[in-house]
Structure formats: C-alpha cells, structure tokens
Amino acid sequence: MERVLVTGGAGFIGSNFVKLLLGRKRKVHVTVLDKLTYAGNLKNLEEVINRRDFTFIKGDICNKKILDEILPRTDIIYNFAAETHVDRSILEAGSFVRTDIVGTYTLLQKTLEHKIDRFVQVSTDEVYGSIARGKFRETDPIEPNSPYSASKSGADLLVRAFHVTYGLPVLITRSSNNYGPFQHPEKFIPLFITNALEGNPMPLYGDGRNVRDWIHVDDNCRAIELVGRRGKVGEVYNIGAGEEKENIYIARKIIDLVGASEDLLTLVTDRPGHDRRYALDSKKINRLGWKKRVGFDKGLETTVRWYRRNESWWRPIKKGAFKKYYSAMYGKRISQASKRKGKR
Ligand code: NAD
Ligand code: DAU
Secondary structure, X not given: OEEEEEEOOOOHHHHHHHHHHHHXXXXXXXXXXXXXXXXXXXXXXXXXXXXXXXXXXXXXXXXXXXXXXXXHHOOEEEEOOXXXXXXXXXXXXXXXXXXXXXXXXXXXXXXXXXXXXXXXXXXXXXXXXXXXXXXXXXXXXXXXXXXXXXXXXXXXXXXXXXXXXXXXXXXXXXXXXXXXXXXXXXOHHHHHHHHHHHOOOEEEEOOOOOEEEOEEHHHHHHHHHHHHHHOOOOOEEEEOOOOEEEHHHHXXXXXXXXXOOHHHEEEEOOOOOOOOEOOXXXXXXXXXXXXXXXOHHHHHHHHHHHHHHOHHHHHXXXXXXXXXXXXXXXXXXXXXXXXXXXXX
C-alpha cells in the first residue's frame, strides 16, 4: 500500500486532492500535514477525517522534527502547502518567503535524508509572468511579478536544483487558476459569488479585462495525481484547461447565475503589478493521458450552486479576521468607486 503525504491538505486544492485519492480503488494511506493557517480548514476534510486510511497532523513544513517523524512512513510527497493569495503577498511578503521558499527547502532537504520515492511540487503558472499572445510552454523562462509568484518560483527552482544536483526524484506541476468547492472566499470567483449572494459590491480590478485560464479543481487534481504516478522524473508539466476568460465575463456570469443586480459590479483601483493574461500550452500533460472533463460554463454553474447550498461553510470564514483583511484591501477602493459612481 502506497503511503502518501499531502502537505497543505486542509486547503482548497489539497483537500479536494485527498478526497480524490481516497475515492479511488487503489489502496493508499494518506497523511495530511497542515499548519492550519487562516486558509486551512478541517471542515474541508470532514468526510475523510475518521477513516482508518487517513491521518491528520497539524504542523508546519518548516518544522524538521515533525518531518523526521512522518517521512520514514512516506513513499510519495505532494507539496501543496503554501501561502497562496497574491493580494496578501502585496500587503506582507514575509510569510510567503518563509513557507513557500524556506518550507519547500526544508521539505526537500528532509526528503533527501529519508530517501522518498517521489516528490511532487505543486507549482503555478504564475511563475512565468504575463503573456500578451500565445501560450506558455514548460521550457519558457520564469519571470514572476508578485511576491507570491516570486516565492513560488524560488520553490520551483529549488525543486529543480535538488533533482539536478542530488538526483532527487522530483516532478513539478504548474497549473492555471483553479475554481470549485471549498475555495477560500478571498479568491476572485468565491468572493464574487458570496458577495453577490450577500448583495455586496463585487470589486473588479482595473478595467476588468485581465485574462486567466480557468480549470476546475477536480480536473487539476486528476492531473496532479497522474503526474505523481506516471510523470517522468525531473520534468515540469503545465496543467491548463484552455478556458481563457476575462474577469468581467465571469463577473457577469455570476450575476446571472445568482440573480443579483448589475449595480453590484464595481470597478476599483487595480492590483499593483497585476498580470494581464495567463495562458498555458498543456500538450505535454495531454500526451501523458490527461484531458479536461469540466467545461467552464458548466463548472461555474455547479460552483455557484455549491456556494449557495453551503452557506454554513463560507459565512463563518467571512466573519472575524477576514473582515479586517477585507476592509484593509477593499474599504477605500470601494468607497472611492462609489463616489465616482455618485458623480456620474
Ligand atoms: P490554500 O491557500 O487554499 O491552501 C493552502 C494550505 O496550506 C492551507 O491549508 C494552509 O493551512 C496550508 N499551509 C500554509 N502554510 C503552511 C505551512 N508552513 N506548513 C503546512 N501547511 C501550511 O491554497 P490552494 O489554492 O489550495 O493552493 C494549493 C497549492 O496549489 C499552493 O501551493 C498553490 O501555490 C498552488 N496553486 C494554486 C492554484 C489556485 O488557483 N488556487 C493554481 C496553481 C497552483
Ligand atoms: O494562476 C494560478 C494562481 O491563481 C495561483 O497560483 C494562486 O494561488 C491563485 O490565488 C490565483 O492567483 P490570481 O491572482 O490569478 O487569482 P485571484 O483569484 O486573486 O484573481 C483572479 C483575477 O481576478 C485576477 O485578474 C485579479 C482579479 N480580481 C481578484 C480579486 C480577489 C478582481 O478583479 N477582484 C478581486 O477582488
């Protein structure tokens, strides 16, 4: 039986990934190591937490002692643990450097000592920077623009270096923007869905015409699992669904699906260093045997339905500390936008 360690498994993608692994016929034992930051949530793992083939450990990937305890019982590591929100990295970058770079380094060093079969680094398409036309390929240079993407690039490059220098059996996935159930309401799609459900302004950055290449979280999880099982050691795999959409298109779709008022759409001051467009060439993962199953319009519809039916999941998150973050991030921008609207 394969023993799998999923770091960051109480977060959005990690928890969906754990449920995918435990839902398969293949016998595995899954251990989640998660620090339970503001983004980690044990409710995301409710349906598996009491299973005998599942263990949850609260802890930090920077903690060598915990890693020495877990790694002797591990065959494969999927490193999802990270600080992940670009906007927060603009407010404060230290925790991103600590977890995304130092944490990944600590995990790599310990993986080397404990001779693990495979190390899968969950990287991101943001390491490439922005692309005006065409699509990023795995061989393109890394040109990150935010403190988040620079930290993830540091991790991505360390993983590569541990392979080249020490022969560590690593694989790297770089996926595009995920959406689906259990995504923290700080991110664009869940923020806009929940604000629309609450009747609150939907703060669209800049002209609303930035483009992201959206992938349903189930499709990404299947691809990451495939890379871990069948990918070629030392290689990078882009994972994108080819669903390039402008933010304003998505915002309008959400308004339609929720049945909210167009007036909630509020153009606010842009994010500094905002990447204009992401698009991925995913032929390499296609050749490995993966293709998307969820089209964007259908996926968005089911995601809206999920947030509608799971208010008990997101309402508590939007209270407390989130309110403070929200008012620091949006308060002034939204009131400036309302004044501009009033003058017209
Ligand atoms: P998330 O913010 O929802 O979850 C991150 C998880 O990591 C949380 O459970 C948190 O508690 C945990 N964590 C943070 N610091 C930790 C530490 N020091 N030690 C242990 N656990 C820690 O993030 P997500 O959206 O699920 O992203 C998961 C991974 O996928 C990240 O590495 C991210 O960079 C990458 N990624 C995300 C997307 C996306 O669209 N969400 C796209 C591409 C790549
Ligand atoms: O591309 C992969 C990356 O996607 C991941 O590596 C990151 O972890 C993940 O957070 C995501 O980064 P983005 O910055 O692309 O996602 P975010 O949801 O923050 O924003 C998506 C787009 O929506 C982006 O163009 C900014 C815009 N946006 C976002 C928010 C939160 C708004 O217009 N208003 C908002 O309030």
